[in-house]
Structures are given as C-alpha cells and as structure tokens.
Amino acid sequence: MSMETLLHDEIQAVDVNLEEDEIEFIDQIGTEHKSYSIAECLPCFNSRTELKTGIPYKNILWCEGIDEVSSLDVLSIAYLHAVKNDFQLKKIYIRVKNKITPPKSGITTSSTKELILSKAYPHGITARSVLILINPMGGKGHALEIYRTKILPVLEAAQVNITYKATEYHGHAKDIARDLDPNLYDMIICCSGDGIPHQVINGFYEKPDKGVKAFSKVIITHLPCGSGNGFSLSTHGTSDATHATLLMLKAKKTRLDLMAVTQGVGDKEKTSLSFLSQCFGIIADADIGTEHLRWMGPIRFDLGVLYGILKRVEYPCDLYVKYVSKKDNLEEYYSNNYYRDDSQMADLSAQDLETFSPKLDQPPPSDWERFSSDVTSKLNVFYVGKMPYISKDVQFFPAALPNDGSMDMIISDTSASITETISSLSLIEKGTHVLQDNIHHSKISSYRLIPKLKSTDGHFLSVDGELFPIEPLQVDILPGVMISLLQDGSFVSTSFT
Numbered sequence: 040m041s042m043e044t045l046l047h048d049e050i051q052a053v054d055v056n057l058e059e060d061e062i063e064f065i066d067q068i069g070t071e072h073k074s075y076s077i078a079e080c081l082p083c084f085n086s087r088t089e090l091k092t093g094i095p096y097k098n099i100l101w102c103e104g105i106d107e108v109s110s111l112d113v114l115s116i117a118y119l120h121a122v123k124n125d126f127q128l129k130k131i132y133i134r135v136k137n138k139i140t141p142p143k144s145g146i147t148t149s150s151t152k153e154l155i156l157s158k159a160y161p162h163g164i165t166a167r168s169v170l171i172l173i174n175p176m177g178g179k180g181h182a183l184e185i186y187r188t189k190i191l192p193v194l195e196a197a198q199v200n201i202t203y204k205a206t207e208y209h210g211h212a213k214d215i216a217r218d219l220d221p222n223l224y225d226m227i228i229c230c231s232g233d234g235i236p237h238q239v240i241n242g243f244y245e246k247p248d249k250g251v252k253a254f255s256k257v258i259i260t261h262l263p264c265g266s267g268n269g270f271s272l273s274t275h276g277t278s279d280a281t282h283a284t285l286l287m288l289k290a291k292k293t294r295l296d297l298m299a300v301t302q303g304v305g306d307k308e309k310t311s312l313s314f315l316s317q318c319f320g321i322i323a324d325a326d327i328g329t330e331h332l333r334w335m336g337p338i339r340f341d342l343g344v345l346y347g348i349l350k351r352v353e354y355p356c357d358l359y360v361k362y363v364s365k366k367d368n369l370e371e372y373y374s375n376n377y378y379r380d381d382s383q384m385a386d387l388s389a390q391d392l393e394t395f396s397p398k399l400d401q402p403p404p405s406d407w408e409r410f411s412s413d414v415t416s417k418l419n420v421f422y423v424g425k426m427p428y429i430s431k432d433v434q435f436f437p438a439a440l441p442n443d444g445s446m447d448m449i450i451s452d453t454s455a456s457i458t459e460t461i462s463s464l465s466l467i468e469k470g471t472h473v474l475q476d477n478i479h480h481s482k483i484s485s486y487r488l489i490p491k492l493k494s495t496d497g498h499f500l501s502v503d504g505e506l507f508p509i510e511p512l513q514v515d516i517l518p519g520v521m522i523s524l525l526q527d528g529s530f531v532s533t534s535f536t
C-alpha cells in the first residue's frame with residue numbers, strides 16, 4: 040500500500056485556502072463525492088455559511104506536517120474552538136490549496152507549516168521550555184483541577200516542553216526560584232494566585248547576583264488559578280484559564296517595571312520586590328482581616344470595606360512622595376507614555392536592581408514632597424499599584440502602564456462623607472473612581488510611608504497580597520526589570536485606554 044493510499048484511508052483531510060486571518064475551508068460540504076473529509080470534528084458542517092468562518096490563526100496552537108514523503112502536503116492543525124463562553128480543543132487535517140505572503144517582510148518560510156505557525160504566533164513562539172509552578176492550595180484548593188483540565192491540554196497541544204513543580208509549603212516558590220538555573224527554562228508560568236509570582240521575583244532577587252541573569256532571560260507570567268489573579272487579569276485579560284493560556288501563548292515579550300520595597304534600618308534593613316501593589320488602610324484590612332470569614336465568599340471583602348467606611352476608621356501616617364505626574368496631567372501623561380518600544384530586550388546590569396533612595400533613618404531627598412497632613416492624618420485608603428486590575432472587574436489602577444518608570448498612588452481620607460466615599464468606590468469596576476474629587480491619584484517613582492497607628496491590632500499591610508509588618512516602608516520603582524507577556528505589548532484596556 041502506497042503512502043498516498045494510506046493517507047486517503049486513514050487520515051482524511053480537508054481542502055483549505057490560507058487567507059489573511061484564517062484558514063478557510065474550500066467548498067466541501069454537500070459535494071457528496073469529495074475525496075477528503077475531516078478526521079476529527081470541526082464545529083459545524085451543516086451549512087455552507089458556517090463553513091466560511093474557517094479557523095482563525097489566533098486560535099491555532101500548533102501545526103505539524105504529517106506527510107513529508109508524498110506530495111499531498113497534509114498538515115495537522117491543533118486549535119481552540121470558541122463555543123459560547125467555553126473553549127474546545129480540536130484537531131483537524133488539512134490540505135492547503137494556495138499560498139499567501141508571509142506576515143512580515145524579511146521572514147522566509149520554507150514550508151507551509153512555518154507559514155501557518157508564523158501567522159499563528161505573530162510575536163514568535165515564546166513558550167518552548169517552561170517551568171510550571173503550581174500552588175495546590177491556591178484558589179481554595181481548585182488550582183490543580185484548573186491546571187489539569189483547562190491549562191495542561193492547551194500547553195500540550197501547543198507542543199510546550201513542560202517541567203512541573205507543585206509548591207509544598209509557604210515560601211517554597213521563593214526557594215525554587217532562588218535555586219533555579221536560568222539556563223534551563225525560557226519561562227516560569229505561575230498557576231496560582233498573585234502570591235506565587237511575588238515569591239518567584241523575590242527568589243530571583245535572593246540569588247547572589249540579585250537575579251540579574253535570571254531576570255534578563257526568564258519570562259515570568261501567570262495563569263488564573265488563585266483567589267487574587269491581578270497579574271493574569273492585567274496581562275491576559277480573562278479569568279478563564281483556557282482562554283488565558285491561549286492569549287499567553289500568543290502574547291508579546293515585554294519588560295515590566297518592578298517596585299523595591301524596603302523596611303527596617305541597619306542590620307534589620309530588608310528589601311523585597313513587588314510587581315503588583317502595596318496596600319494599607321480599610322482595603323488591606325477588609326482583604327486580609329476577613330480571612331476567617333472566607334465561608335461567606337467574595338462578599339466578605341465588600342462587607343469589610345463597608346464596615347471601615349461606616350466606622351470611619353482612620354490610619355494616620357506621614358507620607359513623602361517623588362512625583363512623576365499629578366492628577367491634573369494624568370490623562371496627557373498616560374497618552375504620551377502609552378507606547379514604549381522595549382523590543383531591544385537588552386540584558387540587565389547590577390545597577391538595574393539597585394535602589395538609590397536614602398536609608399529609612401535618613402531624611403527623604405529634597406525633591407520628594409510631603410503629602411498634606413490634612414489628608415494623611417485622616418487617611419483611610421492607601422493603595423499603590425503597577426498593574427491595572429487587582430481582581431476580576433476591579434480596575435483599581437486604570438492608568439497603570441507596564442514600563443513607564445512610575446507607579447500609581449491612590450489615596451482617600453475620611454473628610455469625604457460616607458455617601459461620597461461609597462459612591463467613589465462603587466466606580467472601581469468602571470475605573471472612573473480615580474476621577475472623583477475625593478480621590479487623590481498620582482504617578483510617582485518613590486515614596487516613604489510612615490504608619491502612625493496607636494495599635495496595629497486588626498490592621499494589615501499587604502504587598503502583592505502577602506502580609507508585611509506595619510512599619511515604615513520605602514518603595515522605589517525599578518524600571519523594566521521583569522520580562523513578562525502582554526497582549527501586543529500593552530496591559531489590557533481600562534477606562535484610560
């Protein structure tokens with residue numbers, strides 16, 4: 040039996056044309072005597088109209104030539120098919136009838152397979168050798184199930200070479216990242232909440248070179264398997280793990296700023312890295328202080344915030360800030376800094392991980408401004424962030440930009456009425472809370488916060504959702520330290536976009 044006959048009998052293929060945005064099926068259905076038919080189900084073959092939709096390249100995970108010997112040019116295509124709010128993994132055999140121009144001039148594609156892959160991965164294939172770090176306790180214990188059913192099949196279909204490690208104790212991800220040989224992996228995918236990426240960047244930072252080599256080479260990204268998935272929501276834009284995996288695979292390598300968080304002086308001085316946020320006040324207390332009410336579900340957080348507002352709880356502090364842009368100029372700043380070309384991806388040097396601000400026992404520099412004590416003596420929300428979304432439908436930092444060398448500071452105090460405060464915070468979903476008069480919003484590159492609470496009982500300071508001591512802290516931006524994956528190099532859309 041010839042190879043050609045074998046293919047006809049066992050691998051039945053569909054005739055297709057390669058179009059600009061999709062693989063389009065050539066008129067097949069209804070032609071009873073067609074030689075080729077699909078091997079595995081294609082969504083709908085009942086009508087000609089539906090056939091015209093084809094398979095968009097953006098949904099294609101992999102393409103493999105299965106007939107390199109004969110002249111049949113049959114390829115297998117693995118792709119995700121969107122059905123309402125769900126995705127199904129599909130495989131189909133195709134026979135290409137035409138050829139189109141490769142997507143970018145300068146790319147020479149020697150085969151149809153390469154042509155399809157270059158259309159499917161316009162920013163290149165980034166996920167070749169990845170370390171999956173999974174927190175089995177994440178997402179109230181559902182992380183493993185999410186990984187097994189929604190993430191792993193997509194990565195396998197995309198031919199990703201996977202090493203898998205589950206975290207066994209609090210802080211394990213940090214130990215793994217600290218001891219990791221950066222030459223072994225192109226990428227770390229945290230299948231967790233925001234706690235694991237926080238630990239990964241801090242594990243890199245604990246390396247003898249402070250992570251210079253690891254940050255220069257290894258992409259750090261996140262898939263939504265936890266309770267707080269700000270990283271994934273801000274970079275891939277969905278809390279559906281399958282869709283997030285698809286978008287992650289197609290995303291563009293981009294440098295992101297990190298924040299260096301210093302507490303303590305002398306022997307006790309300690310600097311950690313933060314990628315997402317630092318939070319103090321009623322939001323931190325509602326998030327961490329209501330852990331014992333987890334059985335209530337997400338409502339516990341809203342109730343916690345409401346309690347803080349109604350009780351008019353205050354968190355007096357001193358605050359010194361180095362401004363990049365104040366509220367009046369923020370929209371202009373945002374549009375001027377929206378796009379930065381960081382395609383060079385130059386390696387980092389030791390200097391890129393240094394902080395240059397004075398020690399906490401020294402006065403802040405003269406170009407830092409002291410925030411008005413009218414506000415800081417009655418502060419109720421202090422939140423600094425580097426990514427727009429902190430959880431599903433909560434764009435707390437709508438003006439956040441990936442690598443503009445600034446962080447967003449959002450502050451409120453109890454001088455606003457209870458109604459005004461509640462109505463401002465209710466705009467968080469739309470991201471327009473920052474435009475309200477009672478919300479102080481600015482872009483800053485450094486700050487020093489000195490909490491002055493009489494008692495710290497029942498109060499919390501969180502960094503990327505992890506608990507930190509309520510002590511003075513100083514934060515400096517570290518421009519472009521982390522390589523991550525963003526859709527076309529930008530954060531997802533917000534009210535500022």
Ligand SMILES: Nc1ncnc2c1ncn2[C@@H]1O[C@H](COP(=O)(O)OP(=O)(O)OP(=O)(O)O)[C@@H](O)[C@H]1O
Binds near residue numbers: 175232
């Ligand atoms: N096996 C483990 N046992 C206990 N804690 C763990 C384990 N693995 C990771 N952790 C810790 O769990 C914390 C939260 O992790 P993560 O953010 O990934 O999950 P999450 O679902 O968002 O959790 P949470 O809602 O508790 O913040 C991290 O501090 C991490 O060190």
